Amino acid sequence: MGDIHIDDFYKDAGKILALLYRSFPRKTLLFVEDICGPDTPDEYGLHSERHQSCFGAAIWLAESGYLKYSEAVRQEALDQAVLSHKAFTLLSARAAFLPTHDDAEHLPPSVRESQSSNIFLLRDALKVGDSNKIRQIVQHLLVQSRNYA
Numbered sequence: 001m002g003d004i005h006i007d008d009f010y011k012d013a014g015k016i017l018a019l020l021y022r023s024f025p026r027k028t029l030l031f032v033e034d035i036c037g038p039d040t041p042d043e044y045g046l047h048s049e050r051h052q053s054c055f056g057a058a059i060w061l062a063e064s065g066y067l068k069y070s071e072a073v074r075q076e077a078l079d080q081a082v083l084s085h086k087a088f089t090l091l092s093a094r095a096a097f098l099p100t101h102d103d104a105e106h107l108p109p110s111v112r113e114s115q116s117s118n119i120f121l122l123r124d125a126l127k128v129g130d131s132n133k134i135r136q137i138v139q140h141l142l143v144q145s146r147n148y149a
Contacts (some may be wrong), residue, residue, distance in 0.1 A: 001095050005053060008036075012035050012053070013057050013138055014122050014125065014137065016030065017061070017067075017083070017085065020082060021083060021091050024083050024088060025082065028076045028081055028104070029077055029079055032058065032076055036050055036051060036053075039051035052075060055076075058078055065084055065086050065087075066086065066087040066145070067084055084107040090141060091119040091141075093117065094142070120143060121137050122138070
């Protein structure tokens with residue numbers, strides 16, 4: 001039996017990184033609901049485990065040096081969130097591994113280059129929604145990030 005919470009972590013982390021890349025270098029208010037979907041707190045005001053896990057993924061990314069933020073807005077958002085230097089250069093860099101595409105040689109060099117970046121691979125995996133592909137790409141990013149300050 002797979003660890004679904006780990007697959008959720010990879011998906012959340014990937015979405016967070018892709019969202020912040022899209023707004024880079026502007027600081028943004030990063031809402032948890034934009035990552036994992038709407039949540040209805042219980043009668044005591046506590047968020048679901050899924051929502052709390054997504055918020056935890058965002059905090060982990062910050063503590064691990066992938067993003068910065070000014071403050072947490074309860075467990076609902078991170079205010080003034082932005083990619084760190086490490087995350088920006090990692091996502092902009094050429095991927096250490098590339099999936100093979102039969103039509104790649106027919107593309108212009110500039111398109112081939114942009115499609116070989118880590119952010120392109122991450123966005124593609126998120127668009128497809130394949131948990132195994134998302135896991136593979138995010139694991140790749142976490143391992144490759146050891147080379148970035």
